Amino acid sequence: MKLNTAILLEKIDRHLADARLSPEEQLRKRWAWIWILSTLLGVIASIVYFLFFLNLWPITWSGLGFLVGYIVALILYTRVRRFDLVINITFSFFTIIVFLAMLQTGGLSNSLGLVFVGINCAMGSVLAGNLRWTIAMFVLYCSTIIALGIAEPYLHTPDYITAEVNTRAFVFLAVWINACILFLVVLFMKDKSRYEKAEAEKLKKLDEAKTLLYTNVSHEFRTPLTIINGIAEQMTERPGNQNKNEAQKIKIQSNILLRLIKQMLDISKIQAKGIQLNEIHGNIGKYIQYITSQFESLAETNRVELKIQSIDENIFTDYDPEKLMEVLANLLSNAIKFTKPGGSISVSVSEKRTDDGPCVLILVTDTGCGIPEKELPHIFDRFYRVRENDSQTPGTGLGLAVTHELVELMKGKITVSSDPGKGSIFTVSLPIKKTASIAEDDGFSNIKSVDEQLVTFIHKESAVEKLQNYQPDKPLLLIVEDNEDVLEYLVSVLESNYQLELALNGKQGLEKAISHIPDLILTDVMMPEMDGFEMIDHLKSDIRTDHIPVIVLTARGDFDSKISGLEIGADHYLVKPFNKQELVLKLHNLLEIRRKMQLKLGVAQVVPDGKQEYRQELKFMGKLNALLEKNIENEDFGVPDICLAFNMSRPQLYRKFKALTNTSVGKYVRSYRLQKAKQLLASEGINVTEAAFATGFKNLSHFSAVFHEEFGCSPSEVNKNKT
Incomplete structure (x- = not known):
């Protein structure tokens, strides 16, 4: 029954749908329409009852008036935006009809219950949501009642209205009107509850999105702060030995922080209408071509082809160079970020005529990972990030929100179409105008800001590519971190004490952990393809890697994240920006714990304790x-x-066993056999030959030699000393 009601209401909503109405207005329109239908059915039943059962033919005109009013109202209801006027005018008409009908019947005392119909009309006006009209309806209804009360002594009751007919009609209408009101109240309360739940769910999702935003903002701030703090600490430790590369890194990370802050402030300013356009009149095609060309080196660095095609260089219009540059920078940097090596990005600009007039059409097309269809309506929301894209690297989710706000500020539109796995197309449409002053340089003087944005993407040789740290005599440490700058800093801190292996995401980290079996793992959490928590979960559930100590190093410093990390098996949880000494000490302490464990497990025992x-x-x-x-x-x-x-492969078994016991598997197997032989020799009735054969030694001289090497005495001596 609930399902049928939901389907029915959905059909009604489709029938009454009007894009010009807000959700609350649409809700009122639905229930006003249901009220009209329910009262219409009551009117039809009343007409049949009054005419054929009570023979009240003289007031047939009033019933016909009601039917005509309902027909006109239903026709207009779905066609006009002001459905509240349709309701109130119709019910005002009905109130007057009821008033005239009661004058004919002889007043209030002989009204046949028509006085309830007037109440019904007044109640119906409440659904329209127009307070002034509702007050007017109740005033009109009360005025008719007062007028009838004054006029009743002068009115004549017709002979066809007997006391019995009046009572029967009165009861019928009273029951009908009360049933209508009860029906409306029940359905309205149910729908109101459903509406409130939907709103609560929306607020919950918004709150979750905001929490995610704050988490991501925190992550984006903590990562550059980690690098800045770390480099500053290194520079402090060796004040006389500075280099330009370190200063450049600090500048890059500072620009990243400034850009994040600027994006957040831009959204706030746009919302508060605090950002104004500074438009010029120039060649927008030429300007876009130049901006796009600034990203060619970045695309080349990421092994992505950036094509500038179909650019009409002779489109003259008004535009804000700085705001347009921000829009293009966000779209192009996102396209490069999410397009895999070997992919391509193209930018096209053309003039198009639409119903709203001529416009500039800018298309940014990529062959990247794409966006799931259900996420498309939300990607420009202020607190939203696509969460189901496994290839997506962490971010604030502010870039596209800022882009959308800036395009709307320029009176334009931005849309996106995407095919997951194949790529996306972002389309920006800007109106062509000719009101601003002409700029001779087409806005190129603003290009210096592009350099500041691109400095955050300066390519350097990957830390993974340039690492040369083969030190087999030192513990093997696997570092899993997607930020190249953080990775490079960690390498500079740890390379003197560890043999390092590097991975740029959780998937690579898991593969390298299984193939290399490191002594320690240091991992970030928020990474593309597989996050740190998922990687740890896989490691701790695999017998080949479940022994490896893991330190989580992340910007996610909230309590729930810490608990989650520790619950799935992380040994320590460090929050960025971290203290270098603390990290070094935690790694050292984990190795010390391992060494103590090796002393316990390295001695072959039939039943190990610990x-x-x-x-x-x-x-x-x-x-x-x-x-x-x-x-x-x-x-x-x-x-x-x-x-x-x-x-396991032989190297995997060797690495794991070495980590657990600090000895080789072969040596442990031999020691185990000898421990078992010693136990047998010390027991009653077992001689040396039997003990050797029972523990897998077929060569007695070899058995005696290795036994003496292990225990410092011969097997026969143990056999003689047994009691």
Whole structure:
């Protein structure tokens, strides 16, 4: 039943849909229409009852008047925007008809219950949502009642209205009107509740979007601050040894911060109408071509082809060079950011005539990752970011919001079409005007601002590409970080103490962790393709990597994120900007904990013991010992069989086992066999030969030699000393 009601209401909404109305007005229009229909059915039933059951033919004209009024109202209702006027004028007409009908019946006491119809008309006006008209309706209705009260002594009651007819008609109309009111109240309250829930859900989503925005803003601010603080600390430590590269990095990161702040302020200013256009009249095609060319080196650096095609260089119009540059910079930098190497981006400009007049059409087309269809209506929202795009790197979500606001400020329109996996097309339409003063340079004097924006994208050799840190004698540290500048800073801090392996996202990090089995992992959280939490979850659920200590280094410093990171297995959680000493000490302490664990697990035991903090490691060692126990008599059982049993390659098994025990697998297997042989020799009724054969040693001289090497005595000595 609920489903049917919902479907019915949806059909009614489609029938009454009017883009000119707000959601609240549309809601009132729906229920006013339902009220009209319900009262119309009551009028038809009343006419049939009055005429054929009560023989009140002399007041047939009033029923016909009602029917005509309803027909006209229903025709106008879906065609005009001011549905409230349709309702109030119609109900005013009905009130007058009811007044005239009661004059004919002899006044209030013999009204046949028509007085309730007047109340119905007054109540119906409430749904229109026009307070003045509602007050006027109640004044009109009360005026008719007062007039009838004054005139009643002078009115004559017709013979066809007997006391019985009056009572029966009175009861019928009273029940009908009350049923209509009850019906309306029930449905209205249900819909009001549904509407309030929908609004609450919208507010909840808005709140979530704002929270996400603040999280992302925090992330974007903390990352450059980490680099600035770190470089400043390094410069302080060696005051006499500065270089231009460090100063340039600080400048770049400062520009990133300034750009973020500017975007946030721009939105606030536009909302408060605090930004004004500074338009010039010039060649917009030539200007756009020049702006686009400024991004060619950035596109080339990212191995993306940037094509300037179909540019009409002779389109003269009014435009604000700075605002237009900001729009193009946001669209082009986004296109380059989300287009994979080997892809292409094209920019075209043309003049087009529309119903609103001539306009400039700017198209930015890319072959990037695209945008899911359900996200398209929201990408220009102020607090919205596409969240289902696995290829998307973290950001504030401000760029497109600023772009949209600036285009609207210029009286233009921006739209987007996208095919996920194939690319997107952003279309900017700006009206052609000729009111501003002519600029000889077409606004090129503003180009210096482009350089400030591009400085945040200056390419340098990737930290991953240039890393040369082969130090096999040092612990292997895997750093997973998508920001090249942060990665480069971390390398400068840690390269002297660790052999480093680098990854630019969680997916790469997971692959390298499995293939290299590092001693430690240092990871960011917000990264493209796979975030840090997802990577840690995979690592801790894989027997090959579940032992590796992980430090989370992130800009997400909220309590819930910290708890989430620790719950999935992170050993430490550091928030950017971090203290270099704290990071170095935490890494060192984790290695010390590993060394203590190695002392416990490195000694072969039939049943290992240890503390609960080593439960994953003990679980692995327990499975290994059980495997060795099962194959203890098999002399040929060795490392290849263990690799097969654990589904590991030889290097993976070696790296994991070395991390757990600081010894080789082969040595541990031999030690395990010898420990078992020693136990057998110390027991009753077992001689040296039997103990050797029972533990996989078929060569007695070899058994005696390795036994003496392990325990400092011969097998026969242990056998003699047993009690």
